[in-house]
Amino acid sequence: MGCSGRYYFLTLVLCVVTELAIGVRVVPKRKKEAISTADDQSTSASWWQAGTATPFRESSSSAFSSTHGLVQTHPSGSDPFASFGSIGSTSGPSSNPFASSGSGPLSGGVRNNPLPSLARNANGKPSLKHLDFTSSATAELRRNPALSAPDECARACRENEPPRICYYHFTLELYTVLGAACQVCTPNATNVVWSHCQCVLADGVERGILTANRMLPGPSIQVCENDKVVIDVENHMEGMEVTIHWHGIWQRGSQYYDGVPFVTQCPIQQGNTFRYQWQGNAGTHFWHAHTGLQKLDGLYGSIVVRQPPSKDPNSHLYDYDLTTHVMLLSDWLHEDAAERYPGRLAVNTGQDPENVLINGKGQFRDPNTGFMTNTPLEVFTITPGRRYRFRMINAFASVCPAQVTFEGHNLTVIATDGEPVHPVQVNTIISFSGERYDFVIEANNIPGAYWIQVRGLGECGIKRAQQLGILRYARGPYQPSSQPPTYDVGIPQGVVMNPLDARCNITRNDAICVSQLKNAKHIDPAILQERPDVKIFLPFRFFVYRPEMLFQPNTYNRYLVAPGGDHVISLIDEISYMAPPAPLISQYDDINPEQFCNGDNRPANCGQNCMCTHKVDIPLNAVVEVVLVDEVQIANLSHPFHLHGYAYNIIGIGRSPDQNVKKINLKHALDLDRRGLLERHLKQGDLPPAKDTIAVPNNGYVIIRFRANNPGFWLFHCHFLFHIVIGMNLVLQVGTQADLPPVPPNFPTCGDHLPPISLH
Ligand SMILES: NCCC(=O)NCCc1ccc(O)c(O)c1
Numbered sequence: 001m002g003c004s005g006r007y008y009f010l011t012l013v014l015c016v017v018t019e020l021a022i023g024v025r026v027v028p029k030r031k032k033e034a035i036s037t038a039d040d041q042s043t044s045a046s047w048w049q050a051g052t053a054t055p056f057r058e059s060s061s062s063a064f065s066s067t068h069g070l071v072q073t074h075p076s077g078s079d080p081f082a083s084f085g086s087i088g089s090t091s092g093p094s095s096n097p098f099a100s101s102g103s104g105p106l107s108g109g110v111r112n113n114p115l116p117s118l119a120r121n122a123n124g125k126p127s128l129k130h131l132d133f134t135s136s137a138t139a140e141l142r143r144n145p146a147l148s149a150p151d152e153c154a155r156a157c158r159e160n161e162p163p164r165i166c167y168y169h170f171t172l173e174l175y176t177v178l179g180a181a182c183q184v185c186t187p188n189a190t191n192v193v194w195s196h197c198q199c200v201l202a203d204g205v206e207r208g209i210l211t212a213n214r215m216l217p218g219p220s221i222q223v224c225e226n227d228k229v230v231i232d233v234e235n236h237m238e239g240m241e242v243t244i245h246w247h248g249i250w251q252r253g254s255q256y257y258d259g260v261p262f263v264t265q266c267p268i269q270q271g272n273t274f275r276y277q278w279q280g281n282a283g284t285h286f287w288h289a290h291t292g293l294q295k296l297d298g299l300y301g302s303i304v305v306r307q308p309p310s311k312d313p314n315s316h317l318y319d320y321d322l323t324t325h326v327m328l329l330s331d332w333l334h335e336d337a338a339e340r341y342p343g344r345l346a347v348n349t350g351q352d353p354e355n356v357l358i359n360g361k362g363q364f365r366d367p368n369t370g371f372m373t374n375t376p377l378e379v380f381t382i383t384p385g386r387r388y389r390f391r392m393i394n395a396f397a398s399v400c401p402a403q404v405t406f407e408g409h410n411l412t413v414i415a416t417d418g419e420p421v422h423p424v425q426v427n428t429i430i431s432f433s434g435e436r437y438d439f440v441i442e443a444n445n446i447p448g449a450y451w452i453q454v455r456g457l458g459e460c461g462i463k464r465a466q467q468l469g470i471l472r473y474a475r476g477p478y479q480p481s482s483q484p485p486t487y488d489v490g491i492p493q494g495v496v497m498n499p500l501d502a503r504c505n506i507t508r509n510d511a512i513c514v515s516q517l518k519n520a521k522h523i524d525p526a527i528l529q530e531r532p533d534v535k536i537f538l539p540f541r542f543f544v545y546r547p548e549m550l551f552q553p554n555t556y557n558r559y560l561v562a563p564g565g566d567h568v569i570s571l572i573d574e575i576s577y578m579a580p581p582a583p584l585i586s587q588y589d590d591i592n593p594e595q596f597c598n599g600d601n602r603p604a605n606c607g608q609n610c611m612c613t614h615k616v617d618i619p620l621n622a623v624v625e626v627v628l629v630d631e632v633q634i635a636n637l638s639h640p641f642h643l644h645g646y647a648y649n650i651i652g653i654g655r656s657p658d659q660n661v662k663k664i665n666l667k668h669a670l671d672l673d674r675r676g677l678l679e680r681h682l683k684q685g686d687l688p689p690a691k692d693t694i695a696v697p698n699n700g701y702v703i704i705r706f707r708a709n710n711p712g713f714w715l716f717h718c719h720f721l722f723h724i725v726i727g728m729n730l731v732l733q734v735g736t737q738a739d740l741p742p743v744p745p746n747f748p749t750c751g752d753h754l755p756p757i758s759l760h
Contacts, residue, residue, distance in 0.1 A: 137169030140232070147230070150219065154323045157224035159308040166223045168231040170212040172299065174238055178206040181214070203355050203364040203467075204373025205334050209298040210237060210289075216360035217328050217395070218287070218301035225282045225307045234273040241267035241291060246278060246303060247434060248285030248418050248692055250645055254278045255585060255712035256743045258644055261291050262579040263713050263731060265586070266750035274748070280305035282312075283418015284391035284436040286328065293337035296397040296721055302326045304391055305418070313520040314414040317423060318389040318440045325380055327392040329402050329431075329454055330357045331465070334364075337397070341722060343561025350563030351722045352459050353398050356467040358452070367463070378469040379478075380452070382443040389414070391438050394431040397721035399637055400460035401500065401695070403430045405491040406471055407450040407482065411439040413497055413517070419647050419690040420520035424512050427494025430457065432640035434693035434719035437497065447473035449480040453491050457500065458636045459563060464488070500638070502697030504653045505679055514694065515653040515679075518687040527649050527705050528682045532625035534618055534708075539666040540639065540696075540718070540728060541631035542568040543576070543609055557609060560726045569726045570718070573599040575606075575614045576727030577717075582751040584615075584713045584731065586743045590751050598730075611727065615713075620735035622708045625651070626716075627678065628696045629669045639723065640695040641702070643732070645714040647690035648706035652679035655700040664699055678703060693719055711735035 141147050146165055153166035177200050185197030198214040212218030223229055235242050245259035257276045258264040268274040282305045289299035304326060309315035331353035333340070340351045355364050358378040365372045382388055390411075394402055405428040412423050415438035429437050452469035464487035472478060485491050496511040504513035545567040550559055559567045569576045575597055582590045597603055597612035606612065618624055626648075628641055656664050657677055672678050680703060681688050688705075696702045717729035 136234070137167070137232070140169065141167055148227075150221070153224070153227060154220075154222035154304075155224065155306075156321075157306045157308045159310060161224070163224065163226035163228065165228045165230060166221070168219060168221060168229070170218065170231060170233045170244070171214075171236060172210065172212055172233065172242060173214070173236050175200065175209050175211040175214055175298075176206070177202045177209055177216075178204070200360070201375045202360060203332060203357060203362040204375035205354075205364050207334055208336060210240075210294050211298050212301065215301075216298050216357075217330070218299065220302045220304070220323070220326060221287065222302075222304040222306070222323050223280060225305055225311070226279065227305075228277065228279055231276045232273050233268060233276065235268045235270055237270060237294075239270060240294070241269055242294060242299070243267050243274075243290050244276065244287050244299070245290035245644070246276070246280075246285065246287050247642070248281070248283060248303065248436070249278055249305075250281050250647075250710060251278055251712070252710055253741060255645070255710075255714075255740060256747065258712075258714075259290050260644065260713075260715045262582065262750075263584050263715055265583055266748045267291055268748075272748075281418065282307045283415065284326070284393060284438050285418055286393045286395055286436070288395060293341060293397075293721060293725065295395075296331070296333065296337035300328070300330060300395045302328050302391070302393055313420050314423060314440075317412060317414060318387045320386060321389040321391075325388055325390050326359070327378075327380070327390055327404075327469075328359050328395055329393065329404070330360070330395045331355070331398045331400060331402075331456065331460075332357050332362075337721070341725065342559050342567075345561065345565060349561070349565070350459070351398055351560075352400065352463060352563065353396075353456065353465055354463065356402065356454050356456050356460075356465050358454055358467050358469045361469075362467040377467075378452075379472050380469065381472050381474050382441065383474045384443050384447050387440050387442045389438060389440055392429070392431070392436060394433055394435045396433040396456075398433070398456075398460070399720050399722075400456040400458045400465070401430050401432050401638070403428055403453075403455045403457055403493075405453045405455075405485075405493060406441060407452070407480065407485070407491045408445045409441050409450065409471065411441060411497075413437055413439045414520075416514065416517065416689060417647060417691040417693055421689050422518040422520050422687075424497070424517065425495070426497040426512060427492070429497040430500060431498065432638065432693070432695040432719070433721075434640050434642045435691070435695075441471070443473060445473075447476040449473070449477050451480050451482065451485055451491060453485045455487060455490060458638075461487075498695075500697075502638075502653060502655060502700050505657075513653055514689065514691065515650050515681065517650075517689040519649070519689045521690070523649065523687060523690075524707050526623050526707060527688075528684070528686070529623065530682065532705060533622035535625045535627070536616060537627045537629060537666060537669060538573055538730075539629040539631045539669070540570065540572045541633070542566070543571050544568050545609070557611075558726060560722055569609055569611075570723050570728035571610075572614060572728060572730055574608075574610060575599070575602070575730070576609060576611045577614045577729040577731075578611045578727065580613045582749070584613075584733075585740070586747050587749060587751060588737060614730035616730060616732055618708045618732055618734045620708060620711055620739055623705065624708050625703060625705045627669060627673070628702045628704070629664060629666055630696045630698055630700055631663075631665050633663050633699060635698055638695040638698045638700075639718045639720065639728070640693050641716065642693040642719045643704075643706075643714060643716045644692075645710045645712055645734075646706045647692050648694075648704040649688040649690055650694055650702070651681055651688050651705050652703040653694075653697060653700065654679040655697060664701060669701055708732075708734045711739035 147167040148164040153164055182199035185199050200216045233244055243259040243261045251258045256264050257278050261267045285303040287301055288295040332355040334354045361378045363373045363375055410425050412425050414423050417436050450471040452471055454467045456465035466487045499511035504515050550567050562568050580591045580595050595613045596615050598616050603612055661668055694702050711734050714732045716732050
């Protein structure tokens with residue numbers, strides 16, 4: 001790596017770091033990395049390093065001025081307005097001034113109680129980091145005074161307050177980690193773009209990515225329950241189409257804004273802007289690209305829909321629900337996701353990530369050299385004696401579950417997938433792609449800094465992918481006093497939320513299953529009736545191609561090269577989902593009826609690799625039960641199924657009680673059902689929790705129920721990204737087209753163009 005180059009600042013950093021590393025180990029790298037050894041963190045000269053070892057001080061600029069003669073332009077961290085603190089205090093700007101120091105895309109916070117004011121910076125300007133102040137966004141806000149800016153919507157919610165219309169503008173682009181922006185926003189006297197810094201650091205390893213508003217994660221949407229949310233998605237990704245799905249938002253009456261390509265809309269073409277508009281159901285949710293592999297390249301962000309405390313049955317358990325205490329977990333590659341699809345045979349095989357990020361932040365330890373990047377870790381700041389609501393989002397794309405543990409602190413789980421549950425205390429939470437867990441942490445330990453560990457489990461155990469963050473007490477030290485936990489010697493785990501062994505039919509003192517959580521909201525009694533109106537068994541598995549079949553001349557079947565080299569597609573009920581050429585919701589009549597299929601209507605001659613648009617029809621308002629049966633039969637692999645448009649109740653999770661049966665399959669599950677041996681929590685007082693994403697334990701089953709009272713075409717699928725693209729999806733059509741409002745005027749259209757062949 002040379003010390004002269006176009007990227008002056010980056011070069012400078014790399015040179016300094018290289019020098020520091022001399023005498024330790026200097027190994028040529030394939031990729032440019034912002035490296036330091038573990039020990040030199042406090043002396044290396046990169047400005048972003050301030051977030052970890054030489055932290056910003058609340059009132060001094062010494063962190064910068066002493067090392068490079070730079071003047072720190074803002075007193076309190078990477079977000080200059082962060083120390084402005086929580087919204088909603090009664091005494092001055094904040095009663096908890098350090099509660100939001102420099103984490104997350106929004107500054108300020110929401111105190112549960114008492115009542116709110118708005119987060120503004122010292123100049124009275126909205127205190128947001130480059131969230132969406134592109135000229136078109138500002139223009140729209142100026143043009144329409146009815147619209148509120150993102151920071152005005154991220155507020156404590158009051159019962160009698162009028163709802164707002166919250167406006168967001170996402171500009172999607174091809175972008176770069178450690179790009180030239182990272183020179184521009186060096187904080188110094190002449191450079192005051194710090195607050196709108198477009199530098200994306202991720203884990204300090206350079207790569208091309210996709211971004212919304214040049215942020216990772218993308219902008220956070222934080223609103224109150226009855227607000228209307230408007231997002232203009234402007235697609236400037238060269239040669240790419242896109243849709244954005246609002247994961248967890250039910251889209252009642254606005255199904256055409258659910259963001260599923262060729263189901264609820266045509267993908268947004270390059271250069272086009274698509275306006276999504278919806279009203280959010282309360283809870284912790286997130287948005288992500290639903291097209292191709294874009295999510296894994298960076299297109300995701302958090303959604304928080306808050307409620308007045310009186311409407312949250314658990315609000316008495318926490319003092320603060322801060323905008324900054326959102327914890328978005330993602331898995332991260334050091335190359336485009338497309339490098340892994342369909343997949344390679346020799347180098348970088350499989351789809352496992354290199355790393356894990358917390359709110360887009362983290363460090364990377366190169367397993368070959370032992371070098372560690374020195375990028376900032378995520379820091380959550382808390383004040384002694386206070387109780388904080390954390391909102392954790394699993395935005396992983398890969399098959400790895402994520403395990404989150406906080407050193408020295410219990411977690412009181414109060415909600416999952418946006419829906420409140422009776423509080424349970426655990427020490428560690430295992431979650432799968434698409435799930436959310438809200439928990440309360442009480443700042444009741446010795447004021448200090450504590451490690452947060454996020455481990456990738458399952459296949460991620462091979463590369464031992466993990467990430468660290470810091471839970472910091474205000475005014476305390478910045479650096480934990482204990483050694484950073486390693487993958488193999490982690491923080492002691494104690495009671496596990498969501499154990500991988502899926503032993504859920506017994507009460508145990510080491511774990512709590514999702515099916516053992518109790519719903520804290522009213523449950524429609526019809527859900528608990530013995531017989532549902534509709535019962536659907538959905539077995540799922542992979543089909544492994546023989547290469548001779550896959551590469552038969554003139555056939556171009558899609559496939560994924562799984563870890564281990566199997567060439568597979570996904571099947572649900574023996575069908576691999578193919579998207580139709582035009583959206584079901586808006587151009588149903590343009591679709592050849594022969595395109596559709598399901599278990600009862602298989603196309604003629606549809607072989608073992610049957611590909612068609614899998615659609616199951618459900619009468620409006622029926623009570624539906626779905627039994628998901630894992631026929632994949634790979635230990636360590638449990639598939640999380642996500643249903644759009646609903647939260648369903650988790651009626652049962654389990655494995656076969658039959659000792660002789662080593663592998664569950666559809667036939668066996670039907671047999672167990674007949675014998676009354678599938679676990680169903682239907683008794684009065686069972687209170688099955690509501691979720692929209694649930695992992696089916698490997699070699700096990702999950703039973704869910706919901707009342708089909710939201711008409712539309714709802715995708716139901718495994719949330720693993722690479723399984724979506726090989727067909728592990730189906731559409732549940734609830735009701736008929738007549739039950740749906742028409743799509744808005746001038747809704748974009750798409751489809752094949754196959755005119756008669758011109759003979760001239
Ligand atoms: N006897 C079945 C062999 C088989 O199904 N092999 C595929 C394994 C697989 C597929 C996709 C993945 O994403 C993954 O992690 C593992």
